[in-house]
Amino acid sequence: MSASPAPDPSVRPLPPARRAKLIASLALAALIVWSLVTVGIEFDRILDLPRGLAHIFNRMFLENGPEWSFFPDAVGGMVESLQIAWVGTIIGAVLSLPMGLLGAKNVTGGVGSNVMRQVLNAIRAVPEVLLAVIIFIPIVGIGGTASAYAGTLAIGVHSIGTLGKLTAEVVEGIDPGPVEAARAVGGSPAQVQRWGVLPQVMPEIVAFWLYRFEINIRASAILGVVGAGGVGEALQQAMVFGRLERAGIIIIVIIVATILIDTASAWLRRRIIEGSGARRAMGDELAEPSLAGTGAARIDTDAG
Amino acid sequence: MTAATIGQARGRPTRPRRSPWSLVGIGAFLAITWWAASREFGIGFDLVSVFTNLTRGASILAEFFPPNWAYLPRTFEPMLETFQMAVVASALGCGLALPVSFLASRVSTPNFPVLFANRTALNVVRALPDLLYALIFVAAVGIGPLPGILALIFFNIGVTAKLMSETVDGVDPGPIEAANAAGGNRTQVVRWAILPQVLPNYVAYSLYVFELNIRASAVLGIVGAGGIGNNINTARKFFQYDNLSVILIEIFVFVFVIELVSIWLRRRLV
Numbered sequence: 199m200s201a202s203p204a205p206d207p208s209v210r211p212l213p214p215a216r217r218a219k220l221i222a223s224l225a226l227a228a229l230i231v232w233s234l235v236t237v238g239i240e241f242d243r244i245l246d247l248p249r250g251l252a253h254i255f256n257r258m259f260l261e262n263g264p265e266w267s268f269f270p271d272a273v274g275g276m277v278e279s280l281q282i283a284w285v286g287t288i289i290g291a292v293l294s295l296p297m298g299l300l301g302a303k304n305v306t307g308g309v310g311s312n313v314m315r316q317v318l319n320a321i322r323a324v325p326e327v328l329l330a331v332i333i334f335i336p337i338v339g340i341g342g343t344a345s346a347y348a349g350t351l352a353i354g355v356h357s358i359g360t361l362g363k364l365t366a367e368v369v370e371g372i373d374p375g376p377v378e379a380a381r382a383v384g385g386s387p388a389q390v391q392r393w394g395v396l397p398q399v400m401p402e403i404v405a406f407w408l409y410r411f412e413i414n415i416r417a418s419a420i421l422g423v424v425g426a427g428g429v430g431e432a433l434q435q436a437m438v439f440g441r442l443e444r445a446g447i448i449i450i451v452i453i454v455a456t457i458l459i460d461t462a463s464a465w466l467r468r469r470i471i472e473g474s475g476a477r478r479a480m481g482d483e484l485a486e487p488s489l490a491g492t493g494a495a496r497i498d499t500d501a502g
Numbered sequence: 503m504t505a506a507t508i509g510q511a512r513g514r515p516t517r518p519r520r521s522p523w524s525l526v527g528i529g530a531f532l533a534i535t536w537w538a539a540s541r542e543f544g545i546g547f548d549l550v551s552v553f554t555n556l557t558r559g560a561s562i563l564a565e566f567f568p569p570n571w572a573y574l575p576r577t578f579e580p581m582l583e584t585f586q587m588a589v590v591a592s593a594l595g596c597g598l599a600l601p602v603s604f605l606a607s608r609v610s611t612p613n614f615p616v617l618f619a620n621r622t623a624l625n626v627v628r629a630l631p632d633l634l635y636a637l638i639f640v641a642a643v644g645i646g647p648l649p650g651i652l653a654l655i656f657f658n659i660g661v662t663a664k665l666m667s668e669t670v671d672g673v674d675p676g677p678i679e680a681a682n683a684a685g686g687n688r689t690q691v692v693r694w695a696i697l698p699q700v701l702p703n704y705v706a707y708s709l710y711v712f713e714l715n716i717r718a719s720a721v722l723g724i725v726g727a728g729g730i731g732n733n734i735n736t737a738r739k740f741f742q743y744d745n746l747s748v749i750l751i752e753i754f755v756f757v758f759v760i761e762l763v764s765i766w767l768r769r770r771l772v
Contacts (some may be wrong), residue, residue: 250642281538337559
């Protein structure tokens with residue numbers, strides 16, 4: 199019955215102990231400072247940075263450039279990049295769908311889904327550029343259509359990893375009711391997937407595919423730097439030979455094309471997730487559709 | 503009345519009609535795919551050559567084995583540089599992205615011209631890939647880890663600010679109203695009403711960005727921007743596939759370990 203004395207109302211409660219947080223913050227700060235000091239940045243070169251950037255910007259866009267006569271070639275290269283991204287995304291989408299289903303615990307279960315998840319993680323761990331450089335360019339070669347071919351395969355394979363993981367995650371979050379119903383009426387495993395699982399997840403998965411396409415455009419625009427086709431090849435040449443006015447027009451083409459397609463794709467994704475027009479009255483013309491609910495926030499972080 | 507309605511409802515209900523737009527969509531999808539993959543207009547992609555290449559590829563892939571483990575010690579230093587570049591760039595990039603994301607959200611920046619300018623700038627920053635930034639910064643300050651870090655910072659601002667500004671858009675307006683009612687100015691509202699709501703997301707995004715940076719910084723060296731990519735470039739130029747496989751395995755293990763640590767941290771923090 200020894201009730202603890204009532205707290206004095208004039209005294210504020212103490213803030214909760216934060217020692218663990220403090221130690222973690224200090225460790226993080228120490229890691230950052232150590233990296234900053236030992237990574238070997240020459241600080242006088244940072245002072246050169248504004249002048250260097252101004253010089254480059256000037257030569258790219260103001261003084262000599264942009265070289266408008268190269269515009270058709272730049273657009274041609276960008277179109278090839280878009281084609282690489284498109285075909286690569288389709289490869290990734292087609293292969294990731296069954297792999298993602300197999301990687302979902304509520305579809306495969308047990309060891310099978312774990313193994314598939316690890317396979318997807320392994321694929322995801324290697325960036326496209328590395329896949330192109332290390333595997334596909336040595337196999338397919340460079341020059342003519344071979345470069346674009348290597349780039350397409352690199353993008354396709356990397357997309358399998360990210361799309362497969364997201365597909366598995368979405369499938370794990372479905373309502374089990376329709377699956378049970380499909381089983382109860384005697385559906386085969388394939389029929390259960392087709393009528394119980396896919397109708398629930400397809401809108402979100404198609405939105406992922408579109409989002410991946412946007413990311414793959416950025417990836418395919420740079421794959422040319424390592425010789426895997428697209429607009430990056432011309433850009434690499436222009437930078438190496440100091441033809442900055444030509445690099446300027448290529449960069450303009452990349453930025454404009456990327457933003458245009460992002461906008462179109464964002465509109466399509468919103469239609470797919472929200473249906474036609476019904477909930478468009480939410481306001482803000484500027485706002486891109488919120489990705490938080492669709493899981494695309496997760497995929498965006500796989501942009502590398 | 504009702505009996506007639508029920509009588510009519512015999513048999514299966516009719517299928518809802520397909521919107522003509524879905525047919526247009528499917529047609530457009532097939533047309534674009536044919537155009538992109540065709541030999542005449544596109545990249546000349548066909549499934550037959552996948553198989554011919556696979557058979558050819560087997561002999562080249564055989565050169566990756568056995569990995570030249572004697573090469574491993576020489577990769578430690580550039581690998582450490584890659585790690586340090588990722589750490590520095592994540593810290594600076596995510597740090598800079600925080601104020602930028604508040605300036606790019608309707609909730610914290612009601613001033614339309616400022617909001618519009620920030621979002622447009624962010625779209626441009628996001629449109630350029632990391633390797634392209636690396637090319638530009640190598641031209642501006644020369645080779646080494648510095649241009650790599652700068653490239654990653656821009657890449658990080660694009661990713662983090664985009665995710666964060668959307669999170670800020672979705673915060674609970676209650677605390678903001680309360681802070682306004684108590685007479686807080688714009689900075690105080692952001693500090694006391696918005697920041698506490700979005701901080702867990704910010705930590706999660708920053709960890710993701712760090713993972714991204716590990717992978718991205720591994721390839722930046724290919725254009726001379728420091729780290730292990732430099733070794734990749736050398737090995738591929740001299741067809742040292744046994745060295746390449748060592749680097750590949752190393753990156754693989756490294757990314758995997760970082761991801762495990764990151765997942766563990768995220769679970770503890772968020």
